[in-house]
Amino acid sequence: MGGIMREIAILIVEDNISSRQGLARSLAEAGMGIDHVYTAKNGVEALAYLQSLPIDLVITDIRMPEMDGLELLKSCRAAGYLTEFMIVSGFDDFEYAQTAIRYGVKAYFLKPVPLSELKAEIKKMMELWQQAEKGEKLKTTSQYQARELFLQKIIKGDILPEQMAEHCQKFDLPVSGQYLVGVLDCLFFHEDSYNQTPLRQAIIDFFNRHWPVARYFLFQTGSKQFVLLLCLNGQNPGKTADGCRQLCQDLNQHCGHRIYIGVGPIVTDLSDIILSYQAAGRAVSYLLFEPSEKLIWAEDLPAENILPTATQTEVPQMIYQAILNHRPEQIKAQLRLLFDSFREDQHPPHFVRGMCTYIIISVQTELEKLWRERSLAWEEPFSYDVINNLWTISEIHKLLEGLFLSYSNYLQKSHTIIDPIIKKSLFYIKNHLNSPLHISQVANYVHLSPGYFSVYFKNKLNQNFKEYVTQLKIEEAKRLMAAGDLNMEEIAMAVGYDQYRSFHRTFKKETGISPTEYQKRGSQE
Known part of the structure; x- marks a missing residue:
């Protein structure tokens, strides 16, 4: 299928493992332009996928344990999900078919359904999606985006109190109870080519296996971090903490890269979710120090309001003098002491970045004066904004050391060239x-x-x-x-x-x- 620019995702819901895996494999290998094929063994697992991923089409059996196909369909429509449905059933039941049609099912097949017929129906639907895309009427995608926008407004406190209940009902967020926010961050999240599907699927699998009673919402912020909003319904705090630890451990084992999770406090009012989110964001920022413990609790953080020590404020002048005297070992020693103090005292990341920015600006200001006095060209331009894009304290340390050593070398060379x-x-x-x-x-x-x-x-x-x-x-x-x-x-x-x-x-x-x-x-x- 050429022309469909977005990714196509299909969810197969079937309690029989061989049927489920066989159909998934057939569709994945069909060469139809289907990007993702997910599987769930019942309606409960399927709902978890629909809450966390933009699913275009659900192909579901009817009779399954815990939640059958029709219950799944009704739940989705009640929650406002506009995902398309096809039903594959072993029962030729007129009432089932009638109910399915009433809820907007696109096709109703009796088992065993010929794969060619199923593919033909999917192909028709994909052609309709293509036409809808040209008219910018992708209902499934817009519904998913609307939910993401709502959740982002919740964590920023941008929902008016009088509108809160209506929005929560529309997007199936409990209007009362206990709420907890976790912020997930990883170096790879910030790459344009990052494939977030394995992460999302790992989270879905975790909750299905280990924490089925938890109601959760997973979404991504504009800064590429992932936010996990948990609705706890009075769960024991100890069990909640254990669940968070297990989730962090599972993600780091199964995703193949270091994922840090900052956890905010439990709040009991929807309007306070912003406080839990802000605290979780501060907590996850401590990944700057590359801690061995990937789960970082906001309640364990040191004080935020600190001032530079007298020794720290003297660093710019000490480094400037070392540059003037071409003392590379002194430059390295001063920076080593500075960054050791950052690590030992676990200064807030914003303080570390701010202090390093201050040092660079101070040294550059003095050097520019010297450059002008000696009629030298400022050949080492540097934007201190780079500091905010570096991932770890080791990278910031390396940046400052390389920068100041280059200034020292340039200054020494300038003497021999000009005089x-x-x-x-x-x-x-x-x-x-x-x-x-x-x-x-x-x-x-x-x-x-x-x-x-x-x-x-x-x-x-x-x-x-x-x-x-x-x-x-x-x-x-x-x-x-x-x-x-x-x-x-x-x-x-x-x-x-x-x-x-x-x-x-x-x-x-x-x-x-x-x-x-x-x-x-x-x-x-």
Whole structure:
């Protein structure tokens, strides 16, 4: 069937497993353009599908345990579902047929129905859907969308109190009782290509097997999260908690990717569903910390209103100075301490993102001033909005570290490119790292007095001569250690230290560990 742009979904309701699976397989492999074929063993399971998925056609048996085909049909019409129905029955009963026709059944087949006839009827219906689609009259889809819109308004508090009862009756939401909201989130939910059918089916299967008494609604928000609205009807809170834990465990086992669920408090008024939803949304946002426990209870969250510590507010200036002095290890160390504090104290995710945004803006502001003073082009544009699109705290940490290291590298390169004296000086230093290197040697090389050159060098590089040379020697020593061709005394000689003891002392002062310990750590990584 070419031309039908939307996906077509059919639900087969049959208590006989071989008949159910055989018909499902035949339709799935028929090449008719049917995208999804679901199965249910009775009317109760079928209703769960209809409440959670946009089903175009139900093909149902009549006589089944718990809820038969006609009861299913009546329930659907009472709830306002406009899904099309076909009945396949083993009973040639005029009353059954008459009732089915009265409720708008499109076809009534007696078993065993020839598959060719059933396919022909389905083909006719698909052609009608195609015509309806051209006129934008897809009743099934519009009904499903209307229910989704209603549920989204409920969680946002956008339904007027005087309209609440009417809407609830139309969409089969209990007007009294207990309500609980869970918000499901996963990295894959936010991908345009994500196939949500396995998730929806896993949730339907879970409630059918483990929590049949629960009334629930599943829908997706504009932010691609899924919302699960539970109507509990006075169920024991302990059993509710157990059910939530079991659901989270089942979804993570069967869906093949990490799914986090934030759970809000139980509320007893429809107008308070928004409070449960907001709390659940805050809870699921803690997936930022990649917790091992995928179920996050709103009642367990730390306080929301916190202020940055004095140490945290000093981070931008510390990083800025490390960038100016081209101290990559200091940049890494400052960020490591910052993110360790975030993890240890479990700061609210919005605070973490806000703090990181503040740090980036502060550092960029200072660097832009410096760039203008030195007539440098701002070649490292970055939008801090990216932080809001990152999934985990590890990704944010990695982003900031890479960004600030790139600023440091760019600043260092700019000196050598623009200033001829500095360029010549750095060339000399680089080629004489194997000697003690006194400032008078370099000053003489660029034809300046040692005193003037010292001030000139510090003004241009924001770092004095001795610090710069020491840092360069230590970086070269690290490179030689990684290469593994020289022993420690040879490395010390290669970077201009006549005595290993002097090299050892300087290395430990700069890095915090001895050369031997550094080399040992490197070999273990």
